[in-house]
Amino acid sequence: MTGLPRRALLIGSLAVLFAGASLLFYQWRTDGDRLPDPEAVGNRVFAATLKGLDDRPETLEQWRGKVLVVNFWATWCAPCREEIPGFIKFQAQYGARGVQFVGIAIDQKEPVGVYAKDIGINYPVLVGGLEGMDFARQVGNRRGVLPFTLVLDRGGRVVATETGLLKPEKLESLLKPLL
Amino acid sequence: MRLVVSFLLLFSCAAWAGEPELLEPDKAFRFSARMIDANRVEVRYQIAPGYYMYRDKFRFSAEPASLSFDVTQLPPGKIKKDEFFGEVQIYRGDMRFVLPLAVAGEPVPRFTLNAVSQGCADIGVCYPPHEQKAELRLAAFSPAISGAGGLSFLRSSPGTPPPAAAPGGRPQSEHTLIAELFTGEFWVLMASFFGFGLLLALTPCVFPMIPILTGILVPHGERLTRARGFALSLAYVSGMAITYALAGVAAGLLGAMLSSALQNPWVLSGFAAVFVLLALSMFGFYELQLPGALQGRLSAAAGRLHGGHFASVFVMGALSALIVSPCVAAPLAGALLYISQSGDGVLGGSALFAMALGMGVPLLVVGASAGALLPKAGPWMETVKRFFGVVLLGVAIYLVSPLLPAALHMLAWSVLLIIFAVFLHAIDPLPHDAPGHRRLFKGIGVIALLAGAALLAGALSGGRDLLQPLAGLQGSAAPGAASTPLRFQRVSNLSQLEAAIGAAQGKPVLLDFYADWCITCKEMEAFTFTDGAVRRRLDQMVTLQVDVTANLDEQKALLRRFALFGPPGIVFFDRQGNEIKDLRVIGFQSAAKFAATLDLVLR
Numbered sequence: 001m002t003g004l005p006r007r008a009l010l011i012g013s014l015a016v017l018f019a020g021a022s023l024l025f026y027q028w029r030t031d032g033d034r035l036p037d038p039e040a041v042g043n044r045v046f047a048a049t050l051k052g053l054d055d056r057p058e059t060l061e062q063w064r065g066k067v068l069v070v071n072f073w074a075t076w077c078a079p080c081r082e083e084i085p086g087f088i089k090f091q092a093q094y095g096a097r098g099v100q101f102v103g104i105a106i107d108q109k110e111p112v113g114v115y116a117k118d119i120g121i122n123y124p125v126l127v128g129g130l131e132g133m134d135f136a137r138q139v140g141n142r143r144g145v146l147p148f149t150l151v152l153d154r155g156g157r158v159v160a161t162e163t164g165l166l167k168p169e170k171l172e173s174l175l176k177p178l179l
Numbered sequence: 180m181r182l183v184v185s186f187l188l189l190f191s192c193a194a195w196a197g198e199p200e201l202l203e204p205d206k207a208f209r210f211s212a213r214m215i216d217a218n219r220v221e222v223r224y225q226i227a228p229g230y231y232m233y234r235d236k237f238r239f240s241a242e243p244a245s246l247s248f249d250v251t252q253l254p255p256g257k258i259k260k261d262e263f264f265g266e267v268q269i270y271r272g273d274m275r276f277v278l279p280l281a282v283a284g285e286p287v288p289r290f291t292l293n294a295v296s297q298g299c300a301d302i303g304v305c306y307p308p309h310e311q312k313a314e315l316r317l318a319a320f321s322p323a324i325s326g327a328g329g330l331s332f333l334r335s336s337p338g339t340p341p342p343a344a345a346p347g348g349r350p351q352s353e354h355t356l357i358a359e360l361f362t363g364e365f366w367v368l369m370a371s372f373f374g375f376g377l378l379l380a381l382t383p384c385v386f387p388m389i390p391i392l393t394g395i396l397v398p399h400g401e402r403l404t405r406a407r408g409f410a411l412s413l414a415y416v417s418g419m420a421i422t423y424a425l426a427g428v429a430a431g432l433l434g435a436m437l438s439s440a441l442q443n444p445w446v447l448s449g450f451a452a453v454f455v456l457l458a459l460s461m462f463g464f465y466e467l468q469l470p471g472a473l474q475g476r477l478s479a480a481a482g483r484l485h486g487g488h489f490a491s492v493f494v495m496g497a498l499s500a501l502i503v504s505p506c507v508a509a510p511l512a513g514a515l516l517y518i519s520q521s522g523d524g525v526l527g528g529s530a531l532f533a534m535a536l537g538m539g540v541p542l543l544v545v546g547a548s549a550g551a552l553l554p555k556a557g558p559w560m561e562t563v564k565r566f567f568g569v570v571l572l573g574v575a576i577y578l579v580s581p582l583l584p585a586a587l588h589m590l591a592w593s594v595l596l597i598i599f600a601v602f603l604h605a606i607d608p609l610p611h612d613a614p615g616h617r618r619l620f621k622g623i624g625v626i627a628l629l630a631g632a633a634l635l636a637g638a639l640s641g642g643r644d645l646l647q648p649l650a651g652l653q654g655s656a657a658p659g660a661a662s663t664p665l666r667f668q669r670v671s672n673l674s675q676l677e678a679a680i681g682a683a684q685g686k687p688v689l690l691d692f693y694a695d696w697c698i699t700c701k702e703m704e705a706f707t708f709t710d711g712a713v714r715r716r717l718d719q720m721v722t723l724q725v726d727v728t729a730n731l732d733e734q735k736a737l738l739r740r741f742a743l744f745g746p747p748g749i750v751f752f753d754r755q756g757n758e759i760k761d762l763r764v765i766g767f768q769s770a771a772k773f774a775a776t777l778d779l780v781l782r
Binding site for chain 2: 137
């Protein structure tokens, strides 16, 4: 037996450890998508400005300090429409206790207006168009699908990111501790 | 034990992908199209299980717009109740339908079919309207024989079985070819990747591995049997193969910028340090062989140590794989790209494992040949070891070269060459009766000495080009057109890119992804972009560059837009501003090959 293998083992193992640590560090430092900082994502949400159904620009900043539920949806998305009646109910029920729902439609203004009126949406609806999906991706919608819902606490931190249909029980259990 | 820790670390990297796995839209709704005859297009959507598409959301258009499609004949779908839209029809499974094609005005030899569709997954999410394209070609198209049929050819987006080479069609770039390999059967796929690895073994990529393996085998000297040599090589190759397999699995699960993660300055410097340590041992700064007495005692306990020995060889193999990965960037990027889209870690891991085994075949041959291909112990072996030491140091310099200023880079090479020359006795007097080989070595040593001296002089006199170190001493002669660096227009986000493409005024556009740490990017700049023939073609194009060194969000968005893992990557747009997917250049291309690619873009 020779000295090389033991030495090589030591050097090799150290190098692998080093490489692994570097990789972790690199991911942590550069890839915000993977390990999102709840506050940083929250700030991205509040930085957005989108047009309302009346064409007036609205900033999301105006709802800072509330328990905010941001729901990305579209009229062409059946599961989205399925969960909206529940949101309307929750807005009526918890609105006075500081809960604010905001809908962001990845859609055109006209069908959104018709639908909102038809079903009686009682919270602000902003129109993002297809570009709204870029915004959704920036705040954690990795695959760019709908529905996609963020729940932010009063401190502006994202406490939940839900892809797909959000069940009323689940939403209630998310909101209750934040009230 | 340390192995276990290392692997745990690697797996912890892969464990972040925690979201419900949703397919990318191109994978969930696989689109392809072909010409049935001159006036009918067959469109096919392979819809993944658990996904569906809306019948009334399809929009088909053509470029040029003189062509149009009749979409009134779409087949009926399954009825789905929708409380807002009433009853809607949806498609599932493998859908094929025929679109009659109407031509108004001049007939065209080829056109692009733009298909916009919208679908959802049963788990309760929907995808936004999504555009997919197929480039369709009417090779024998002529208005007089428009009914002839059967002579049309197709090129379409990834996901279709590769059409047999269309006459005059665009050749496919390496990574498109690899993506298409994945459409085959599992074992066919593995065999393809093994063969692919064999081809890679013929490239210089594997050279740095030979000295490492030799370093492992040589200390065994006379005691090295064929079986043991083969077993050691196998351990080494397995380490390499498992590293690639892990990269495949990680790509499948993470879809992150793996190649850039491996090319970041810390990792590069770390590996360079390992190479320097190995090189120093080759030069005999510390002994690789234990003192004779100890060695005797240890060989008695050899059985106990075998395991550890193989483990160390295994680790060396794993490290070597990481080291040569920049060299095989092009095929790796193609494979990783597709694996990350498929989300299939097992398939990706197996494919890259097979590829690495193919790459390892020459190493196994070296190992199995035991004595035959390896030097016997003795003074001759010392020379070989020193030579490999120099090679290892060279690899170390190459690895960190993107991080070094040009002057330091030249200095490093000059130091290496001069020391190499001294080892070859370039400055020792030759005895009168010196044998031929010593004279040869002295000759090589003197050449190395002169080259090193030229580099040293060049670096100190302000020369910055490794291949023309003394150019700075020629005075400021009129600089040739080709020697000025290529001027790129910088873009840093999607809107700037779109604006630049819009302003191209009918010129094709080249978009180069660049980063300071990217070795291949630097090589392209130094060897390919400076070439006269390449420059003449580039002058007819708009050249854009994105510097992703800082890895900002908007830069990452650009990489995602083109489904790239990171630089190197060159993307082309035709005169209409549409991306030419088949011509992407990932990894290094020589000037001749790159010029040929540019010709296809300029057509």
